Amino acid sequence: MSTDSQQNAHHSPALEFKSSTFSVPVLVLASNDAITIEQQLQEKIHLAPEFFKNSPLVFDLQELNKNDLDIDVTELINIIRKLGLLPIGIRGGAAQQNQQALELGIPIHSGHSTAVSSGTQKQQTPEPEATPKPQVVAATTTLITHPVRSGQRIYASGDLIILAQVSAGAEILAEGNIHVYGSLRGRALAGVQGNTEARIFCSDLQAELISIAGNYKISEDLNSAVFTKPVQIYLQNHTLVIKDI
Amino acid sequence: MARIIVVTSGKGGVGKTTTSAAIAMGLAKKGHKTAVIDFDVGLRNLDLIMGCERRVVYDFVNVINGEASLNQALIRDKNCNLLYILPASQTRDKDALSQEGVGKILDELKKDFKYIVCDSPAGIEKGAHLAMYFADDAFIVTNPEVSSVRDSDRMLGILSSKSRRAEQNEEPIREYLLLSRYSPDRVKLGEMLSVDDVQEILSLHLLGVIPESKSVLNASNSGTPVILDEKSDAGQAYADIVARYLGEDRPHRFIDEKKGLFGKLFGSK
Numbered sequence: 001m002s003t004d005s006q007q008n009a010h011h012s013p014a015l016e017f018k019s020s021t022f023s024v025p026v027l028v029l030a031s032n033d034a035i036t037i038e039q040q041l042q043e044k045i046h047l048a049p050e051f052f053k054n055s056p057l058v059f060d061l062q063e064l065n066k067n068d069l070d071i072d073v074t075e076l077i078n079i080i081r082k083l084g085l086l087p088i089g090i091r092g093g094a095a096q097q098n099q100q101a102l103e104l105g106i107p108i109h110s111g112h113s114t115a116v117s118s119g120t121q122k123q124q125t126p127e128p129e130a131t132p133k134p135q136v137v138a139a140t141t142t143l144i145t146h147p148v149r150s151g152q153r154i155y156a157s158g159d160l161i162i163l164a165q166v167s168a169g170a171e172i173l174a175e176g177n178i179h180v181y182g183s184l185r186g187r188a189l190a191g192v193q194g195n196t197e198a199r200i201f202c203s204d205l206q207a208e209l210i211s212i213a214g215n216y217k218i219s220e221d222l223n224s225a226v227f228t229k230p231v232q233i234y235l236q237n238h239t240l241v242i243k244d245i
Numbered sequence: 246m247a248r249i250i251v252v253t254s255g256k257g258g259v260g261k262t263t264t265s266a267a268i269a270m271g272l273a274k275k276g277h278k279t280a281v282i283d284f285d286v287g288l289r290n291l292d293l294i295m296g297c298e299r300r301v302v303y304d305f306v307n308v309i310n311g312e313a314s315l316n317q318a319l320i321r322d323k324n325c326n327l328l329y330i331l332p333a334s335q336t337r338d339k340d341a342l343s344q345e346g347v348g349k350i351l352d353e354l355k356k357d358f359k360y361i362v363c364d365s366p367a368g369i370e371k372g373a374h375l376a377m378y379f380a381d382d383a384f385i386v387t388n389p390e391v392s393s394v395r396d397s398d399r400m401l402g403i404l405s406s407k408s409r410r411a412e413q414n415e416e417p418i419r420e421y422l423l424l425s426r427y428s429p430d431r432v433k434l435g436e437m438l439s440v441d442d443v444q445e446i447l448s449l450h451l452l453g454v455i456p457e458s459k460s461v462l463n464a465s466n467s468g469t470p471v472i473l474d475e476k477s478d479a480g481q482a483y484a485d486i487v488a489r490y491l492g493e494d495r496p497h498r499f500i501d502e503k504k505g506l507f508g509k510l511f512g513s514k
Contacts, residue, residue: 146405147401147448148402149398149399149401149402149403149405150395150398150399150401150402151398151399151402151403152402152406164448165448167398167402167446168395168398168446169395169398169399170402182448183445185446
């Protein structure tokens with residue numbers, strides 16, 4: 001038996017290496033106070049719990065080290081894990097911090113920070129204790145806190161998070177994912193540039209139309225079992241799947 | 246500081262002009278110097294509801310065009326000397342209004358008046374746009390039926406994106422919901438949306454419910470704002486609305502079915 005399988009393995013390779021690029025949120029720290037970090041991270045997660053649930057995360061210590069603020073990497077990793085995020089990398093850490101991370105199985109990434117996050121961080125660094133805002137959400141995420149009324153149209157080039165209702169006759173479009181934490185009564189179109197991986201998450205589905213990468217369903221096609229329910233919508237074999245969450 | 250109130254709805258026939266007249270009269274009766282402007286150029290109605298149609302000499306468009314001064318065009322109300330009416334022109338259309346002209350008149354009125362009530366025309370075109378553009382507060386008049394609610398929602402979107410306050414990134418317009426022509430009996434029969442239904446769709450602060458009432462028609466026909474008919478339910482509803490707007494805490498009425506004599510006598514809820 002065992003010899004058989006070994007021979008098979010020689011004929012067709014069981015694995016191969018491929019290169020792939022992923023978009024991962026980077027947590028840029030401006031304070032080394034563990035309690036503040038935990039509190040503010042918790043607040044951010046609260047804004048979009050589904051978005052952050054089990055999300056991979058790279059944490060960036062470049063700003064801290066620039067300001068000679070030391071941080072206990074082990075403690076930081078514990079906080080991140082405790083809040084339901086999965087740390088997958090450290091960036092901009094000092095030698096000893098990198099070593100600590102490696103020991104906990106966290107890979108080291110080279111210390112280039114994006115221009116956007118370091119730019120916004122700059123303005124906040126003079127008083128890190130007063131306004132340390134960890135930049136967790138990717139820069140392309142659009143956050144809307146007011147109701148989207150009938151006739152209004154919102155376009156986001158990345159992800160779109162709406163904390164209020166979307167009225168009937170309103171239209172929300174995103175190149176990435178869409179999250180709606182009020183009632184979704186209008187039209188929601190995710191992955192409008194063809195991203196078939198995009199998803200729609202909503203807490204109360206009453207939409208007139210939902211679409212992902214051009215595959216759509218109208219209100220009439222919605223099953224009554226999912227209507228007014230919290231659901232996620234994604235694409236599987238060119239078909240929209242609506243699943244409760 | 247003067248406040249500009251726009252009474253608007255999107256849909257026609259829901260009671261904007263009735264509301265404008267009643268609210269303006271209510272504010273004036275409470276001792277605030279108030280002006281009410283008819284923005285419905287070409288379909289002038291406010292003067293009829295206010296009973297001053299036979300005293301119109303100059304109108305809104307005349308003032309914008311510099312053909313008359315504001316003081317010449319303003320008509321003092323016959324019931325309350327703190328209330329003034331600026332009638333619309335019947336012979337022109339809404340293109341006669343310009344943003345600059347309207348802004349100038351409102352600025353001038355603000356010096357002298359505490360409240361300026363703008364009676365918006367139906368629709369979302371120029372007249373309605375100019376009526377709401379300079380507003381500080383918006384009274385959204387809605388009937389308990391789906392098309393009216395949808396139009397109100399559309400209007401709320403315009404208020405939050407196309408008004409002066411929105412364009413200049415100032416504190417947004419304060420929006421209030423007025424549910425008019427409400428009939429609890431028909432709500433119970435399922436023929437009408439309930440207060441809760443409408444609030445769920447619009448998620449808006451409810452300033453008051455005005456019951457369907459024949460006193461409204463009587464008041465319009467006789468040219469006296471319904472709020473002066475203190476015995477009528479609609480008149481009382483508007484009085485409540487004005488009081489709530491001015492910060493008084495009054496319980497909502499007219500939401501439940503009419504009570505028998507016994508219930509009325511004891512005023513139980």
